[in-house]
Amino acid sequence: METHDLTLDDFLSRFQLLRPKMSRDVLNRRQAAVLIPLVRREQPGLLLTKRASHMRKHPGQVAFPGGAVDSTDASLIAAALREAHEEVAIPPEVVEIIGVLPPVDSVTGFQVTPVVGIIPPDLHYHASEEEVAAVFEMPLSEALRLSRYHPLDIQRRGHDHRVWLSWYQHYFVWGMTAGIIRELALQIGMKP
Template sequence: MAASSLSMNDFLTRFQLLQPSAPSISGNKRQAAVLVPVVRRPQPGLLLTQRSAMLRKHAGQVAFPGGAVDDSDESLIAAALREAWEEVAIPPDSVEVIGTLPPVDSATGFRVTPVVGIIPPNLPWRACEDEVAAVFEMPLVEALTLGRYHPLDIHRRGNAHRVWLSWYQHYFVWGMTAGIIRELALQTGVEA
């Protein structure tokens, strides 16, 4: 598929992810979940945030809304929806969850499950000022262009680790967020 356009129907048709069977909260690592919000438009967008510079961890980084699972969360999907509500005021009942990506282990000891959901185009974003400095939308066709992600191999604690780097406008997208977007591109088969 050419990178010039990608309709919502094209995306949903190509979406080859695991349908959510309510991924379980288990394992030795602390669990977290992020919402990967795809904005329903004729040419869909991908909603991203830039974390507040005042945060202790990952300050200023581009991210998806999300965070650690709370005891009150019924599932990883519920955690992602709760965090999206808290961080950018996306009402949980406005999200059409269409699948999940494989969990990713973070450098901070979390196992993060990306939850992919479709959201309406007319939601009034309200960033939680304590956590989010900016909310922005990237065209999905641009986000899913594999050629925009560049590998960087680093060594941490004696282990080789690959991170992905990219830019969108003045936003530097890297690390787990870039890796999740790249995985979404691989799962949907969109090529540039």
């Protein structure tokens, strides 16, 4: 299937539902969750943010709404929904959760669980000035085109890492965000 022909129904029929798995190793890491908001349209979109430039961690980077799990969160999904509401005013009750992707280890010491959800097309986003500089939508078919992601092998803290890089319009999408989008594409069987 060509990515430009991808509808939301096609995506949903190919998405493999996963539940977060907790192992002894995972319980010792700080937990975080991000929402991967898929915008329900004839040609679905992927909602992304650009973090505010004054942020202490990851300033100016393209990211999904999300953050650390706190004591009020009943689950990883609840954390992703709370953060999406705080950062871009997505009401939790309008998000249709369809599953999660495997957790990803961040360079800041968090294990991040990507939560995939569908949001209505008519939402009015309100970016939190403290955290978000911009909110934008990328066509899902474009986001899931694996050939747009380029690997870069780096060494950090004595360990080899592969990071993924891409551009969309004037936004540089890289690191964990690009890796999560790429994993989403692989999850539904897209081919490089």
